[in-house]
Structure formats: structure tokens, C-alpha cells
Amino acid sequence: MGTDEGLMNYLYQNLERELAQEILQGRLPAGSKLPSIRYQCEQLGLSKATVIHAYQRLEAAGLIEARFKSGFYVVGQGTNRPIPSESLVHSEPQLVDTSDLMRDIMEHSAAFDIAPQGSHSRDLPTGIVELNRSIARALRSQKEADHQYYDEPAGVAEIREQIAERYQRLGCRFTSSEVTMSAGCQHGLALALQMCCQPGDIVAVESPGFYGVLQLIESMGLKVLEIPVSAQHGMSINALETAAQNWNIKACVVTPSFATPTGACLPIAQRHQLLALSEEKDFMVIEDDIYGDLSFSQRIPPLKQLDRQGKVILCGSFSKALSRDVRMGWVVTEQFRQLRRLKMINLLAVCKFVQRGLVDFIADGSYDKHLRKQKFLLQQQRDQLIALLDQYWTPLGEVRVSQPQGGIALWVELEDRYDLNECYLQARSEGILITPGNLFTAQDRFKNCLRLSFAHNWSGPRVKALIRLAEIIKAGH
Amino acid sequence: MGTDEGLMNYLYQNLERELAQEILQGRLPAGSKLPSIRYQCEQLGLSKATVIHAYQRLEAAGLIEARFKSGFYVVGQGTNRPIPSESLVHSEPQLVDTSDLMRDIMEHSAAFDIAPQGSHSRDLPTGIVELNRSIARALRSQKEADHQYYDEPAGVAEIREQIAERYQRLGCRFTSSEVTMSAGCQHGLALALQMCCQPGDIVAVESPGFYGVLQLIESMGLKVLEIPVSAQHGMSINALETAAQNWNIKACVVTPSFATPTGACLPIAQRHQLLALSEEKDFMVIEDDIYGDLSFSQRIPPLKQLDRQGKVILCGSFSKALSRDVRMGWVVTEQFRQLRRLKMINLLAVCKFVQRGLVDFIADGSYDKHLRKQKFLLQQQRDQLIALLDQYWTPLGEVRVSQPQGGIALWVELEDRYDLNECYLQARSEGILITPGNLFTAQDRFKNCLRLSFAHNWSGPRVKALIRLAEIIKAGH
Structure with missing residues (x-):
């Protein structure tokens, strides 16, 4: 910003550097609680704003994390705990052939x-009672005629608006007209893959990655191309780039935030790299954002937020963050007409009263x-x-x-x-x-x-x- | 039965013959009400059993119909009203290619x-209030943990038992272990077709027949073979037999009871003929029984009731008889493991609390x-x-x-x-x-x-x- 570097030696930086050293050298181990902001102010004679600023920078650096109603804690990276090695896969596209053992595991x-x-x-004493109440209320106000008509192919307008609005707050620019409700995230992924691929096409996935996607690839006669993953930073986009030189990738399924099984997050630079690659090599990116609402610090915007060419199909759901039983997810894509057609063919519509219950639950702040x-x-x-x-x-x-x-x-x-x-x-x-x-x-x-x-x-x-x-x-x- | 024919000239036969003539000659036009049983007894000096027996035989012959709490009425066949001509299709297996106009029609x-x-x-002042109440009650008793677990791949045990039991009362011999819940009948048909067919396979359907099946056939890259239909007796099994000589039919989708769009019912002889053909030519029969519960006289058993070789996959739903919004159907097949696997891959599970609400609604007699x-x-x-x-x-x-x-x-x-x-x-x-x-x-x-x-x-x-x-x-x- 053109400011003299000497002046940059702000008070917050001293505190930030000091705490960072303590963490990285193991004097403040993972899980330990940082002194409260008030305590630091009193002890160090700093203003509240200075302490908060230092803590926020440490949080942004991934060294500490804020916990709801509790304070700041040192996160694991600062420890010497070994993290899983980066997977090094040298693979060619292949058909998936699931064994009976794997099927049994999957069912459980x-x-x-x-x-x-x-x-x-x-178990989690969270908003389930309110959720049940909201859906029951929606049912009571459901008219007889409501039971005689299928839901629109897109889903209920109000919930699509809420979903679009929540993403807009994260910088996304799509509107509710691009949102289609699905019977959960797996259903959304199934429709998205069906929209992008023909039998025999190659789909790139994280390795290790979500087995539900491998199953879809198997059942649709597609070929899987496994891309190595780091347990911290997710899919190796460099490896994907190399693979894309050798193979005609039709779609790439990726979970940029808290991917199963690793919990990894794709850093912002790699997100840009992935999108640029999808544009260059002309493949679709199917984004699984099912864990997006479960970020322990700030909600990370979806990959779709960076998408300027309509290459990303964003899939989400309430299953992990709220309820696995409402069977309600969504798919965001510019090609919504084609997607809705596939949805209609597959199961006509999803449940209106469940959507209306969720609308109520979100609108009155219960979901947040x-x-x-x-x-x-x-x-x-x-x-x-x-x-x-x-x-x-x-x-x-x-x-x-x-x-x-x-x-x-x-x-x-x-x-x-x-x-x-x-x-x-x-x-x-x-x-x-x-x-x-x-x-x-x-x-x-x-x-x-x-x-x-x-x-x-x-x-x-x-x-x-x-x-x-x-x-x-x-x-x- | 070896009885002397002269003795067969029972009193009920006189009444039956007389009424049948009046109907067939148009003196009792379609829609007209027959005299009450009590009136006939008094006028003709017959016993109640005799009159009832005559009426039942006329009903079995399709000349009259009983209406709930109202009496007996002459049905349409007796009139001179022309019925639609039997469709004569001479077709070869073909890919389906739906026009935009047809898609627009379909969506509406x-x-x-x-x-x-x-x-x-x-609109229909029927059991919807009770249904809403039953589901709301199920929600209230839904524990927090219920929202944390997906439903079993098969569906909720109690509703599968109820469905099996209702079919058992019609003579079916399958049990709840062969019943799998689906997200409506279209979803069941999609899973059934996916289970039976590979891209390029030939599927026989009624012509005219349900457009949702044509859509599935198109989206799955299958070929359709249209079989002529009579508006009264459904699919021409003779025509199917000829087609099966010429083509390798992999599956036949049929609605034996009140098929859309004709409302036709496949007579019992043709049902047997269809099953024998499916065994001989080794194709699967996918039975759409979505209108089965809406028979104006006695509930007609599904085709599956006659199935001895496991050739029939029975699909049903609450959508037409109760609510299009509960999104709940079922599939009955001996190959239930394979079917459940396909269901899991497609959308993991359906909604537990909706099923439990339906269990309650059925159990207390509200559904009947x-x-x-x-x-x-x-x-x-x-x-x-x-x-x-x-x-x-x-x-x-x-x-x-x-x-x-x-x-x-x-x-x-x-x-x-x-x-x-x-x-x-x-x-x-x-x-x-x-x-x-x-x-x-x-x-x-x-x-x-x-x-x-x-x-x-x-x-x-x-x-x-x-x-x-x-x-x-x-x-x-």
C-alpha cells in the first residue's frame, strides 16, 4: 500500500509473532486455550481492537480457531502430530468394480x-425439535389440493431463494432460478453426472474420495481417474493437470471444503487453477459442497463463487449439517433446464411440505x-x-x-x-x-x-x- | 358340476338375463340406477340372496357396478357409445427422441x-387432514438421533409389512423382505429398468402408454418397442408374442390395471399369457400398479400375484390414490438386494418420518x-x-x-x-x-x-x- 515498512511494526504484529512462535515451538500445544481478550488487554496494556486483530490474523493463518461461546484455541497443525502422507496415485482410467465386502461396508x-x-x-442437542415443529406446521397449512399436485420440477420457490441468498452472501452471483431442489446430495451428484457424461467417459475424482461417487461411476458405466489428495489441501491440481494432458476428462468431481474422508480444504490458489484447467480442457467440475456449512471458522465460499464460465455444477444438502432424514438437497447450474428434465424423469418431484418446513426453519433463524x-x-x-x-x-x-x-x-x-x-x-x-x-x-x-x-x-x-x-x-x- | 341343466334355470338367472337384455338393448342406459335390492324383492317376490346373486353376476360381467353407499348402476359398455379403436402399431424397436413441445406438455x-x-x-374432501396429522405425529415422536441416520436401504420395516400384507390379502405370496420403498412410482420404474436393462436393450411398452416410461427409455439409451393396446383390455399380448418372435425383448413395462391413458384392464387370460410368454422368452415384466388401489369395484390383484418364476417387478405408490406430495412408492422383487443397491447409489434413502406417518395412517384405517x-x-x-x-x-x-x-x-x-x-x-x-x-x-x-x-x-x-x-x-x- 506504499506505507513505510518501519511503520508497519504495529503492536498487533508483536503479539501475533509472539503467539505464533509459542504455538509453532510447541509451548502452546494443540487444544490449549489462549488467554481471553480482556486478560490480554489488562496484562499487556493493549486495546481490545489490537488483541482481536492479532487473534484474527492467527486464525486466518490456521494456527488458532475461535470456538463458539468459549474463546480461542490452538489448532493441531502447530503440533508435531504426523498427518497422513499425500497419496501418490499413478493410475489410468478404469471401470469401477465393487466387491461384496465393499458393498456391505458402504451400506453401514x-x-x-x-x-x-x-x-x-x-446426541447433538441442536435444532431438531424446532425442525420437527417447522415441518409439522407446514403440514398443517398444507391444503388438500397441495397433495394433488406434484411439486414444480425446480422445487419450492422460497427455499431456492433462501439457498441462493445464503450463497450470495458468500459472493456467489447466481440466483434462485439456477437452483433446483434434489432428494439429497447423492441424488444431485447422480443427476449432475448424468447431465455431463455418456457411458465410457472419464471422470476425475479425489483419491481417497467419496465412495458414493465411485458407485455412481460404476453404475453409469463411466471410467474413473483417481487423482492424488493431500490430507490438508485436497486434490492435487498439478496431478489433475498432468492427467488432463493424457486423458480426455469429461468431468471432475471434487469436494473443495472438508472432503470426505480427509477433511481437506482446497486452497484458494488451487481453486483458481482448477477452474482455469476446466476451461482450458473443457470439462465440467461437479462440486460437492455437502460439508460447506460445517466450517469451524468462517463459511468458505464454494468453488462456484469463482466460476465465470458456467463450468461448475454445485451440489449441496441438509443431510450432514441438519438432518439425514429430510432428504433434501440442491443443485446449482446454468443448465438448469436439462437438469430438471433429468430429475423429472428420475422421480418427478420432491416433497413440498418438507421444503416449506425448511423455509420456515431457515427464515426464523433456527438453522443458523x-x-x-x-x-x-x-x-x-x-x-x-x-x-x-x-x-x-x-x-x-x-x-x-x-x-x-x-x-x-x-x-x-x-x-x-x-x-x-x-x-x-x-x-x-x-x-x-x-x-x-x-x-x-x-x-x-x-x-x-x-x-x-x-x-x-x-x-x-x-x-x-x-x-x-x-x-x-x-x-x- | 354335473348338475342337470334343467335345474340350472335358477331364479337369479331369470333376473340376470332380463336385466342384461334391458342393458344391452339400451332400455337401461349407461349411468342409470338399478332398482334397489329391497324393491326387487318386494316387486318380484324374490329372496334378498337371489337378487344380490343376480346383481353380483351382472357386476362380474361388467354390465353394472356397485357405487359406495349408493347402489348399482349400469356401466358404459352397455350403451352404443363408441369406444376408441384398438391401436394397430406396426413398429420396430427405436430410440426415443422427445421434442421440446412434448417436454413442455409433460411438465404440465x-x-x-x-x-x-x-x-x-x-377438491376431494378425503383423508388429507388425517394424513397431515399422522405425519406430524410421526415427526413429533422422531428423536434427534433419527435425523442423524439415513433410513435403511429397504425402507421402514412397518410400512413394508403393511404393503406386503395388503397384497397378501389379494393372494400375493411375497413378504415384506421383498418390498423396497422408493421415492414414488416413477423412481421405482427407473430403478427396475436400470436393474433389467443395458443401453441398447429393447423394452416393450403399451401404445398408447405412460410417457414417463418413454422418457426413462430415452434417458437410459434403451430402445422402445410399442405394442398395440385396446382401450378396454389393455396390451395385446398376441401382438407382444409376435414381436417377441422377431426381437430380443429384455423387459416389458405394463400397467395391467387402469393403465394411463386408456384406463384399460388386462383380462385374467391375457395376464396368464403374458407371464407364460415372459418365461418362455426370458424377459422381465415391470408392472406399474399405481392405479391398483383405485378400482371402482373390487381391488384387482396385481400381475405379481400370478408370478411363479420371479419374472415380475411390481411398482406402486401412494401418489395417485392418496398424495402426490409424500413421494413414497414401493418396488417388489425377488432381486431386492440388487434393487436396494441401485436405490442407495441413486439417493441413499427415503424419508423415515413420512413412512412412519403413513404407517399410522394405514394402521388406524384412515387409508381404507x-x-x-x-x-x-x-x-x-x-x-x-x-x-x-x-x-x-x-x-x-x-x-x-x-x-x-x-x-x-x-x-x-x-x-x-x-x-x-x-x-x-x-x-x-x-x-x-x-x-x-x-x-x-x-x-x-x-x-x-x-x-x-x-x-x-x-x-x-x-x-x-x-x-x-x-x-x-x-x-x-
């Missing part, structure tokens, strides 16, 4: 719950209130999970763990000698459900990895399951 | 309402009560529609009309010179929605036909629309 893994039996005692509470709980549960692994999984040797700043799952990489596929059936016979890493690829990889979810509270049965699981893995080796 | 035709604007004043009322109204509305056509459409010349004994629509065949496609846009610009016959084929046929629905009450605006429509058709010629 969507619950994201290691011990689904008897652990429900105290719910998100604040839930993100706080998820963050807490993530830390509990990491602490539990530190405490109970050391007998397994080195345990690498991703450091998700949002979402509901982390990626655990064990030493090469372990095979989680081998442990799956034994664990299941004891009521413990795991999601082996091999589920997240069409190749013979990631068998020493698994996804662990922190979507549920760490009640006794779940902690017990985690402890027992380490024993099973150890014994299975 | 699902409402089955000729005048959807401003006609909602008094609703069906009784609705069938009574539909029958009344069908007769009103036919009377309106008699009254207002004579300027168009000969108007052939099907005589559906259930369902929600009838098939109208006008003289060859008329082209309903030509009238569609003009009618639409005046707020009148029609469903031209051409929508129900992939060929250049049925342009002088249209489907008219009696799903809605004949309020003033709908009668006005019907009158105005005749003028538009006449002028368009």
Missing part, C-alpha cells in the same frame, strides 16, 4: 457411527442457530477423538491423523503392516462399524487407513468401541 | 388438471376410509365428465371415449381430421392444459386423441375449460 458406513447400537443416549451449536459440538468431538487416539491407539505404532477444520470425519493412516479390510468383519461381529480406507478408492490402496467420524458424541459405548477396535487391529496384524 | 400434464388455475375451491370416499368421488367425476362430453363435444363429430372402471383418466379419440398437438399451445395460452395423445407414443400417432382426467371435481372453471377446449379444437381444424 453412511451412519458415520462406530457404535450405532446403544449409543444414542445423548443450529449450525452455531452443532459446529461447536463437532469441533469439541473432533478434539475428543484425537485425544482418545493419542491415549488408546499408541500400541499400534505411528498413527497419522488429518486435521480437519470442519466436516464430520478425520482420516487415520496406520503403519503399512495393518489391513483394515481384514478387521472389518471381526469388528462388525462385535457391533463396531468401521470405514476402511480401501472403500475410498477403486484401486487396491489405503488398506492401512480408515475414516473415523466425530459426528456423534463420545459416549461410553463409542469410547469402548474405539479402544476395542485398536485391539482388533493389533490382533489382526 | 402430471397435474391431470385441465384448468389448474382457480379451480381448487372444493380415504380410498372408499375417493373412489366414490372419482366414479362420480368420471360420469360427470362423460356427460359433459356428450353435452358439449357433439359439434366435433364422433367422440370415442374409453370406459375406465378405475383410475383417474379416460382416453378420447376424435375424428382423424383433428390434431391435438396443434391445439396444445393455444389452449395453454388460455390457461387450459391438455394432454395430447401423441405424448403417449414415440411415434407420429394418436394426434387425434387426448387423455382427459377426472381426478378433480367438475367445478365451474373446469367445465368452462372443457367447453372452450371443444371450440379451440374445432377452430384449429
Whole structure:
């Protein structure tokens, strides 16, 4: 900005540098709470604005994080905890061929719950009661005629406006006319893939990446091209670029924010790089934003926000952030007419009264209130999970763990000698459900990895399951 | 039974013969009410059982019909009203290529309402209030944990048991383990076709038949083979048999009871013939039973009831008989594992609380009560529609009309010179929605036909629309 550098040595920078050093040198370990803003003001004689500014810069740097109604905490990156290695895939496009074992795992893994039996005692006490009330209210005001007509192919206008508006606040420029409601995010991904691809086409995906997409690719007779992923920064766009030189990629499915299974976030530079590549090589980007509302700090705008050429089809849903039972998602694309046609052919319409209930729930602020509470709980549960692994999984040797700043799952990489596929059936016979890493690829990889979810509270049965699981893995080796 | 023929000249036969002659000779015209059973007993000195027996035999012969809480009425076949001609299709398997006009029609035709604007004043006063209450009750008892888990791939156990039990009462032998819930009947048909067919495969359908199936065939890259239909007895199985000699049919989609657009019912002999053919030629039969619960007399068992070799995939839904907004259907097949897998890939799961609400609604008898009322109204509305056509459409010349004994629509065949496609846009610009016959084929046929629905009450605006429509058709010629 042309200001003299000497003058830049602001007070906030001293505080920022000092705290950053303490974190990076391990004197302030992951999970420890920073002094309150008031305390710093009093102790250091700084203004409130100065302390807040320093904290915000540390937060932006990913060193600390704000927790709802609690204060600032040191995040994991500052620790010496090893993170999973970047996957190095050298693959060619291939058909997906899912084994029966993987199918069995898949049917159980969507619950994201290691011990689904008897652990429900105290689960997220968030906005569900209000949600139920809103939908019941919508039902009561549903007229008889409403039951005689299918919903519009686009979905209910009000909810599409709310969804567009929420994205507009993040800088997106599309309107409700480009939003189409779907029966959840998987349904949106299915329609998007159907719109972009013909049998035999090549689809690039994250590796490890969401198994639901691999399943769609298999069922539609497409070919998958797996692109390496870093547990911190998501899909390697450089690797995608190389792949795009060699292969005619038709679509790329990517989860830029808190991708399953790693929880990684694609940095802004790579987002631009991905879009430029999609324009140059003329492929569509199917963006899975299902975890977007579950960022522990600021909501990250979707990739679609940067899209100027209509290359991105944005898919989202209420399933992860609110309810897996409302079966309501959305797809944003300039080619909405074609998408709605495919939706009509597949299932005609989605449920009007559920949409109207959600409209009510969002409009009166209940959804945002719910998100604040839930993100706080998820963050807490993530830390509990990491602490539990530190405490109970050391007998397994080195345990690498991703450091998700949002979402509901982390990626655990064990030493090469372990095979989680081998442990799956034994664990299941004891009521413990795991999601082996091999589920997240069409190749013979990631068998020493698994996804662990922190979507549920760490009640006794779940902690017990985690402890027992380490024993099973150890014994299975 | 070995009884002397002379003894067979029972009293009920005299009455039956006499009434049948009066009907067939037009002295008792369609829609006229038969004398009450008590009146006949008094006048003819017959026992109640004798009169009831005669009436039941006339009903079984399709000459009269019982109306809920009202008595017996002469049905249309006895009149001289011409019914639409049997379609004679000489077709080869072909890809479906839908025009934009047809797509526009399709997006509006699902409402089955000729005048959807401003006609909602008094619509079917049936069980919708109770339905809304049941679902709201299910929501209230939905626990927080329920929102955190997807429904089972099969659907909620209780509703699958209810559905299986209702079919078992009709003689079906499958159990709830073969029932899978879907997001409506179109969704079930999509999954069933996906399960049976690969791109390029040949699918036999009724012609005219449901356009939603033609759309699925188009989107899946299948080939359609159109089989002629009689407006009274449905698909010509003889024609299907000839086609099956020439072509390798992979699946046959059929609506044996009250098929759209004709309302035809496949007689029992042809049902057996169809199944034998499917076994001989080894193709699957996808049965659309969406209108099954809307039979004006006894519920007709589905084709699946006769299926001994697992050749029939039965699809049904609550959309036509109860609510188009609950988005809940079902698929019955022995290959339920494969079907559930396809469902999971497509949209993971359907809504638990909606299913639980329906369980409650069915269990307390509300659904059956609703069906009784609705069938009574539909029958009344069908007769009103036919009377309106008699009254207002004579300027168009000969108007052939099907005589559906259930369902929600009838098939109208006008003289060859008329082209309903030509009238569609003009009618639409005046707020009148029609469903031209051409929508129900992939060929250049049925342009002088249209489907008219009696799903809605004949309020003033709908009668006005019907009158105005005749003028538009006449002028368009």
C-alpha cells in the first residue's frame, strides 16, 4: 500500500509473532486455550481492537480457531502430530468394480457411527425439535389440493431463494432460478453426472474420495481417474493437470471444503487453477459442497463463487449439517433446464411440505442457530477423538491423523503392516462399524487407513468401541 | 358340476338375463340406477340372496357396478357409445427422441388438471387432514438421533409389512423382505429398468402408454418397442408374442390395471399369457400398479400375484390414490438386494418420518376410509365428465371415449381430421392444459386423441375449460 515498512511494526504484529512462535515451538500445544481478550488487554496494556486483530490474523493463518461461546484455541497443525502422507496415485482410467465386502461396508458406513447400537443416549442437542415443529406446521397449512399436485420440477420457490441468498452472501452471483431442489446430495451428484457424461467417459475424482461417487461411476458405466489428495489441501491440481494432458476428462468431481474422508480444504490458489484447467480442457467440475456449512471458522465460499464460465455444477444438502432424514438437497447450474428434465424423469418431484418446513426453519433463524451449536459440538468431538487416539491407539505404532477444520470425519493412516479390510468383519461381529480406507478408492490402496467420524458424541459405548477396535487391529496384524 | 341343466334355470338367472337384455338393448342406459335390492324383492317376490346373486353376476360381467353407499348402476359398455379403436402399431424397436413441445406438455400434464388455475375451491374432501396429522405425529415422536441416520436401504420395516400384507390379502405370496420403498412410482420404474436393462436393450411398452416410461427409455439409451393396446383390455399380448418372435425383448413395462391413458384392464387370460410368454422368452415384466388401489369395484390383484418364476417387478405408490406430495412408492422383487443397491447409489434413502406417518395412517384405517370416499368421488367425476362430453363435444363429430372402471383418466379419440398437438399451445395460452395423445407414443400417432382426467371435481372453471377446449379444437381444424 506504499506505507513505510518501519511503520508497519504495529503492536498487533508483536503479539501475533509472539503467539505464533509459542504455538509453532510447541509451548502452546494443540487444544490449549489462549488467554481471553480482556486478560490480554489488562496484562499487556493493549486495546481490545489490537488483541482481536492479532487473534484474527492467527486464525486466518490456521494456527488458532475461535470456538463458539468459549474463546480461542490452538489448532493441531502447530503440533508435531504426523498427518497422513499425500497419496501418490499413478493410475489410468478404469471401470469401477465393487466387491461384496465393499458393498456391505458402504451400506453401514453412511451412519458415520462406530457404535450405532446403544449409543444414542445423548446426541447433538441442536435444532431438531424446532425442525420437527417447522415441518409439522407446514403440514398443517398444507391444503388438500397441495397433495394433488406434484411439486414444480425446480422445487419450492422460497427455499431456492433462501439457498441462493445464503450463497450470495458468500459472493456467489447466481440466483434462485439456477437452483433446483434434489432428494439429497447423492441424488444431485447422480443427476449432475448424468447431465455431463455418456457411458465410457472419464471422470476425475479425489483419491481417497467419496465412495458414493465411485458407485455412481460404476453404475453409469463411466471410467474413473483417481487423482492424488493431500490430507490438508485436497486434490492435487498439478496431478489433475498432468492427467488432463493424457486423458480426455469429461468431468471432475471434487469436494473443495472438508472432503470426505480427509477433511481437506482446497486452497484458494488451487481453486483458481482448477477452474482455469476446466476451461482450458473443457470439462465440467461437479462440486460437492455437502460439508460447506460445517466450517469451524468462517463459511468458505464454494468453488462456484469463482466460476465465470458456467463450468461448475454445485451440489449441496441438509443431510450432514441438519438432518439425514429430510432428504433434501440442491443443485446449482446454468443448465438448469436439462437438469430438471433429468430429475423429472428420475422421480418427478420432491416433497413440498418438507421444503416449506425448511423455509420456515431457515427464515426464523433456527438453522443458523443450529449450525452455531452443532459446529461447536463437532469441533469439541473432533478434539475428543484425537485425544482418545493419542491415549488408546499408541500400541499400534505411528498413527497419522488429518486435521480437519470442519466436516464430520478425520482420516487415520496406520503403519503399512495393518489391513483394515481384514478387521472389518471381526469388528462388525462385535457391533463396531468401521470405514476402511480401501472403500475410498477403486484401486487396491489405503488398506492401512480408515475414516473415523466425530459426528456423534463420545459416549461410553463409542469410547469402548474405539479402544476395542485398536485391539482388533493389533490382533489382526 | 354335473348338475342337470334343467335345474340350472335358477331364479337369479331369470333376473340376470332380463336385466342384461334391458342393458344391452339400451332400455337401461349407461349411468342409470338399478332398482334397489329391497324393491326387487318386494316387486318380484324374490329372496334378498337371489337378487344380490343376480346383481353380483351382472357386476362380474361388467354390465353394472356397485357405487359406495349408493347402489348399482349400469356401466358404459352397455350403451352404443363408441369406444376408441384398438391401436394397430406396426413398429420396430427405436430410440426415443422427445421434442421440446412434448417436454413442455409433460411438465404440465402430471397435474391431470385441465384448468389448474382457480379451480381448487372444493377438491376431494378425503383423508388429507388425517394424513397431515399422522405425519406430524410421526415427526413429533422422531428423536434427534433419527435425523442423524439415513433410513435403511429397504425402507421402514412397518410400512413394508403393511404393503406386503395388503397384497397378501389379494393372494400375493411375497413378504415384506421383498418390498423396497422408493421415492414414488416413477423412481421405482427407473430403478427396475436400470436393474433389467443395458443401453441398447429393447423394452416393450403399451401404445398408447405412460410417457414417463418413454422418457426413462430415452434417458437410459434403451430402445422402445410399442405394442398395440385396446382401450378396454389393455396390451395385446398376441401382438407382444409376435414381436417377441422377431426381437430380443429384455423387459416389458405394463400397467395391467387402469393403465394411463386408456384406463384399460388386462383380462385374467391375457395376464396368464403374458407371464407364460415372459418365461418362455426370458424377459422381465415391470408392472406399474399405481392405479391398483383405485378400482371402482373390487381391488384387482396385481400381475405379481400370478408370478411363479420371479419374472415380475411390481411398482406402486401412494401418489395417485392418496398424495402426490409424500413421494413414497414401493418396488417388489425377488432381486431386492440388487434393487436396494441401485436405490442407495441413486439417493441413499427415503424419508423415515413420512413412512412412519403413513404407517399410522394405514394402521388406524384412515387409508381404507380415504380410498372408499375417493373412489366414490372419482366414479362420480368420471360420469360427470362423460356427460359433459356428450353435452358439449357433439359439434366435433364422433367422440370415442374409453370406459375406465378405475383410475383417474379416460382416453378420447376424435375424428382423424383433428390434431391435438396443434391445439396444445393455444389452449395453454388460455390457461387450459391438455394432454395430447401423441405424448403417449414415440411415434407420429394418436394426434387425434387426448387423455382427459377426472381426478378433480367438475367445478365451474373446469367445465368452462372443457367447453372452450371443444371450440379451440374445432377452430384449429
